Amino acid sequence: MAATLHDVARLAGVSFKTVSNVVNDYPHVRPSTRQRVQEAIAQLGYQPNLSARSLRSGRSDAISLAVPELRLPYFAELADEVIRAAERRGLVVLIEQTNRDRKRELDLLGSARLRMVDGLLFSPLGLTAEDAAVVEIDTPLVLLGERLFHPAVDHVTMQNVAAARAATEHLLARGRRRIAVVGSHPGEVIGSAGLRLQGYRAALDAAGIPFDERLLGPAELWHRREGAEAAQALMASGVDFDAVFAFNDTLALGAMHALIAAGRRVPDDVAVIGFDNTDDGMFSQPTLTTVDPGRREIAERAVETVVQRIADRNIAPQHVEVGYSIVQRESS
Amino acid sequence: MAATLHDVARLAGVSFKTVSNVVNDYPHVRPSTRQRVQEAIAQLGYQPNLSARSLRSGRSDAISLAVPELRLPYFAELADEVIRAAERRGLVVLIEQTNRDRKRELDLLGSARLRMVDGLLFSPLGLTAEDAAVVEIDTPLVLLGERLFHPAVDHVTMQNVAAARAATEHLLARGRRRIAVVGSHPGEVIGSAGLRLQGYRAALDAAGIPFDERLLGPAELWHRREGAEAAQALMASGVDFDAVFAFNDTLALGAMHALIAAGRRVPDDVAVIGFDNTDDGMFSQPTLTTVDPGRREIAERAVETVVQRIADRNIAPQHVEVGYSIVQRESS
DNA sequence: AGCACCTTCTACAACGTTGTGAAGAGCAAT
DNA sequence: ATTGCTCTTCACAACGTTGTAGAAGGTGCT
Numbered sequence: 130m131a132a133t134l135h136d137v138a139r140l141a142g143v144s145f146k147t148v149s150n151v152v153n154d155y156p157h158v159r160p161s162t163r164q165r166v167q168e169a170i171a172q173l174g175y176q177p178n179l180s181a182r183s184l185r186s187g188r189s190d191a192i193s194l195a196v197p198e199l200r201l202p203y204f205a206e207l208a209d210e211v212i213r214a215a216e217r218r219g220l221v222v223l224i225e226q227t228n229r230d231r232k233r234e235l236d237l238l239g240s241a242r243l244r245m246v247d248g249l250l251f252s253p254l255g256l257t258a259e260d261a262a263v264v265e266i267d268t269p270l271v272l273l274g275e276r277l278f279h280p281a282v283d284h285v286t287m288q289n290v291a292a293a294r295a296a297t298e299h300l301l302a303r304g305r306r307r308i309a310v311v312g313s314h315p316g317e318v319i320g321s322a323g324l325r326l327q328g329y330r331a332a333l334d335a336a337g338i339p340f341d342e343r344l345l346g347p348a349e350l351w352h353r354r355e356g357a358e359a360a361q362a363l364m365a366s367g368v369d370f371d372a373v374f375a376f377n378d379t380l381a382l383g384a385m386h387a388l389i390a391a392g393r394r395v396p397d398d399v400a401v402i403g404f405d406n407t408d409d410g411m412f413s414q415p416t417l418t419t420v421d422p423g424r425r426e427i428a429e430r431a432v433e434t435v436v437q438r439i440a441d442r443n444i445a446p447q448h449v450e451v452g453y454s455i456v457q458r459e460s461s
Numbered sequence: 462m463a464a465t466l467h468d469v470a471r472l473a474g475v476s477f478k479t480v481s482n483v484v485n486d487y488p489h490v491r492p493s494t495r496q497r498v499q500e501a502i503a504q505l506g507y508q509p510n511l512s513a514r515s516l517r518s519g520r521s522d523a524i525s526l527a528v529p530e531l532r533l534p535y536f537a538e539l540a541d542e543v544i545r546a547a548e549r550r551g552l553v554v555l556i557e558q559t560n561r562d563r564k565r566e567l568d569l570l571g572s573a574r575l576r577m578v579d580g581l582l583f584s585p586l587g588l589t590a591e592d593a594a595v596v597e598i599d600t601p602l603v604l605l606g607e608r609l610f611h612p613a614v615d616h617v618t619m620q621n622v623a624a625a626r627a628a629t630e631h632l633l634a635r636g637r638r639r640i641a642v643v644g645s646h647p648g649e650v651i652g653s654a655g656l657r658l659q660g661y662r663a664a665l666d667a668a669g670i671p672f673d674e675r676l677l678g679p680a681e682l683w684h685r686r687e688g689a690e691a692a693q694a695l696m697a698s699g700v701d702f703d704a705v706f707a708f709n710d711t712l713a714l715g716a717m718h719a720l721i722a723a724g725r726r727v728p729d730d731v732a733v734i735g736f737d738n739t740d741d742g743m744f745s746q747p748t749l750t751t752v753d754p755g756r757r758e759i760a761e762r763a764v765e766t767v768v769q770r771i772a773d774r775n776i777a778p779q780h781v782e783v784g785y786s787i788v789q790r791e792s793s
Numbered sequence: 794a795g796c797a798c799c800t801t802c803t804a805c806a807a808c809g810t811t812g813t814g815a816a817g818a819g820c821a822a823t
Numbered sequence: 824a825t826t827g828c829t830c831t832t833c834a835c836a837a838c839g840t841t842g843t844a845g846a847a848g849g850t851g852c853t
Contacts, residue, residue: 131576131599133839144803149841157800176573180515181839184808189512191555191577199544200740205537209530212558221574223523223555226544241508242553244463245523267463353744386744408532412685412718414746465809476833481811489831513809516838 132173141169152177183245192248192435195225195237201351202379202407203424204252207273210428211250218436220247229350231255235263243268248435258319269438271431275324283438285431285449287422289321292453293328296374296402296420299455301336305372305400308333311346311359311384312376325376325404343368348380356383364391371399372461378403378410378419385413385460400461415459423451464505473501484509515577524580524767527557527569533683534711534739535756536584539605542760543582550768552579561682563587567595575600580767590651601770603763607656615770617763617781619754621653624785625660628706628734628752631787633668637704637732640665643678643691643716644708657708657736675700680712688715696723703731704793710735710742710751717745717792732793747791755783 134152138145143166150158151166158166169175183189194211196204212222223246227233234255243249248269256263261279264270271283278284300308310329314322330340343366346359356375360383363370373388375381381403385395393399395415403410403419410417430449437444466484470477475498482490483498490498501507515521526543528536544554555578559565566587575581580601588595593611596602603615610616632640642661646654662672675698678691688707692715695702705720707713713735717727725731727747735742735751742749762781769776 135839145839146804146841147802149839150802153841157802159801162801176576178516178839179573179577180512180521181808182841183512184510184516184810184838185840185842187808189577198541199531200534200538200541202532202534202537202741205534205540206532208537208556209532209558212531212556216558221555221557223553224540224544225553226541226548241511244508245511245521353740357744382741383744386746386748389746408685409534409714409741412689412715414718414721416718467809477809478811478833478835479831481809482832485811489829491831494831510809513838514811516808516840517810517812519838 131178132175133178134175137166137169137173137175140173141166188439189245189247190219191221191223191246192250192432193223193225193243193246195227195234195249195251195253197227197229197252197254199224199226202409203377203405206407207252207424207428210425211432214429214432218432220432220436227253227255229254231257231260235260238263238266247439250431250435254320269435269442271435271438273427273431274321275319278319281446283434283447283449285427285434285447285451287424287427288450288453289324289422290328290331292420292422293325293374293376293404294332295328295453295455296404297329297332298336299418299457300372300374300400300402300461301332301338303372303400303461306338307341307344307370308372308374309344309346309363309368309370310374310376311356311363312348312351312380313345314349315345315347322376329374341368344370346373346384348376351377351380353379353383353386356380357387358383360384360387361391364388364393373399373401375401375403378405378407378417381417381419381460382409382413385415385417396459396461402455402461406456410458413460418458418461419456421454421456423453426451463510464507465510466507469498469501469505469507472505473498520771521577521579522551523553523555523578524582524764525555525557525575525578527559527566527581527583527585529559529561529584529586531556531558534741535709535737538739539584539756539760542757543764546761546764550764552764552768559585559587561586563589563592567592570595570598579771582763582767586652601767601774603767603770605759605763606653607651610651613778615766615779615781617759617766617779617783619756619759620782620785621656621754622660622663624752624754625657625706625708625736626664627660627785627787628736629661629664630668631750631789632704632706632732632734632793633664633670635704635732635793638670639673639676639702640704640706641676641678641695641700641702642706642708643688643695644680644683644712645677646681647677647679654708661706673700676702678705678716680708683709683712685711685715685718688712689719690715692716692719693723696720696725705731705733707733707735710737710739710749713749713751713792714741714745717747717749728791728793734787734793738788742790745792750790750793751788753786753788755785758783 134145134148137148252273275286317323346363348355348359406419406421466477466480469480584605607618649655680687680691738751738753
């Protein structure tokens with residue numbers, strides 16, 4: 130059906146290898162030959178067979194991006210930016226959803242599928258510290274987020290602790306003293322929730338404000354619904370609070386909805402800050418103050434890092450941390 | 462590095478073809494041989510080389526999904542559901558972003574990349590009726606949305622006209638008579654904006670309400686910002702309206718934000734309905750009434766259709782329309 | 794003229810898999 | 824014992840590409 134190098138060669142009257150040389154811009158081809166071949170290519174609409182090329186060369190020019198759930202705005206926007214960054218380097222992106230499921234994440238790392246791509250950007254949520262060894266795989270791998278940490282593996286991460294501290298300090302600077310948290314994961318240390326809580330506590334400590342466990346609103350999933358439920362639970366508990374630090378924007382929007390539905394004014398009664406700087410906080414009612422954790426730069430640097438790792442597997446493992454900033458809007 | 466059929470064969474003391482037969486569950490393999498081979502596979506951690514398999518068999522078990530922009534919630538949620546539906550059938554999904562750019566959409570259809578996948582789900586926005594011919598490609602293709610229509614190509618679409626009419630009728634049933642539109646594309650007929658406007662007008666006609674062009678709020682892009690701007694423009698124009706039908710949820714949220722910022726109460730002064738039923742309308746303030754256009758079913762049927770097309774290229778072209786429903790919440 | 798060296802092109806051998814066809818072993822029916 | 828089955832295994836040839844090695848032809852230098 131589709132034309133091959135041989136078909137083009139027959140039409141142009143050269144060997145099929147010469148066609149291959151033209152396609153690959155091999156320099157020593159006579160201009161007249163090159164032109165004849167190019168005409169034959171155009172005439173037949175020849176397109177290289179990427180499976181064959183990949184088999185022969187060992188490269189596919191494709192990478193995988195594994196995220197927990199694409200419908201979460203943070204990951205949708207991350208994927209968007211990863212695809213753009215990859216495209217600039219001639220790579221396509223295959224997306225896998227792991228649904229925060231440890232088993233699926235383990236399967237992914239062992240999958241034959243992985244050998245079809247040149248590298249993997251992996252944002253693990255379900256894996257625990259004991260699973261660290263499984264990230265020692267042959268495929269070039271860049272871990273996103275801070276949950277896992279393996280010294281021999283490339284990482285591109287946000288500064289969870291420092292950024293969460295800055296978010297808390299932002300609320301403190303605006304006079305808030307009873308800052309509730311939405312989205313904590315009780316007992317967790319190494320994940321985003323644990324690290325952000327650590328930043329929150331550091332800011333309180335520095336300001337001499339005692340930590341009050343009753344202000345923690347746990348939420349396993351970071352969806353709108355859970356944010357609303359956590360805020361409702363905080364209000365129902367009777368604990369007094371004048372601000373909410375939600376561990377992502379989606380939680381913040383859910384929480385803000387619940388607060389307003391319960392008659393609390395935002396930001397007058399309760400200031401709200403989120404985390405992630407996703408698009409949906411830009412036009413919420415009120416607009417959402419949030420932390421920009423450098424998502425765009427994460428995407429760019431992650432692709433850059435995996436490309437370097439693909440080019441040379443022996444370079445020293447990289448551990449990149451990107452910058453963050455507070456984006457102030459109406460909710461605080 | 463990685464083990465091949467030959468390595469396994471050597472270890473198990475059989476020919477490499479026998480290993481291939483075991484891997485592919487060929488029935489006539491003596492149980493004892495099968496077991497020996499399986500042990501060798503496990504010992505070496507053999508994984509088939511998918512490039513080689515794909516070269517030989519002509520199948521990659523991968524499909525592409527081309528969408529305008531993944532960060533738009535509608536497409537993020539569509540992609541999420543396409544990936545899930547594909548996974549149930551053993552397919553992986555490669556995502557391409559076209560940015561509503563006609564040239565990029567044309568490039569995509571002619572790309573060599575396309576021959577690396579078994580099929581393409583394509584949601585075109587930039588292509589026009591004159592481009593219809595370019596969708597006659599060798600790769601199995603399913604078009605999503607209604608912008609293009611080519612009788613010989615599979616389509617899975619939502620019922621834009623009927624659903625938009627139902628949305629308008631919903632507002633009419635609640636006593637609204639001056640219904641503004643946010644997101645119209647002046648002059649467009651065949652795209653989502655044109656079709657949804659057609660449904661809007663049909664509902665007005667049926668109710669005997671004259672169409673008033675001043676109620677149209679154009680918005681080229683369907684982002685929050687444009688929704689807010691369109692609502693501001695409508696208010697600034699001085700035209701009287703008691704409801705807004707936004708052509709997607711993102712526009713609706715932007716418009717709702719602008720309305721509230723300008724002191725209009727939603728839904729008391731202005732009722733708002735969106736379109737798409739994306740997650741972000743569930744916990745907005747107020748929550749957003751919207752049209753569920755059957756996105757989940759679109760994803761499922763699209764994957765199903767492309768799988769059928771891959772299996773047999775000669776079956777009659779399918780044109781699937783999925784159901785829709787009104788999701789009523791606080792904004793109306 | 795002879796030699797060395799570029800330029801241009803080609804033949805051949807992989808890459809790792811699956812499909813085809815046939816060979817060998819075992820067994821029942823003749 | 825021979826024939827004709829079925830079961831099991833294997834050798835071989837693709838799939839379309841790129842890397843290697845080398846042949847053929849031309850050019851410049853001694």
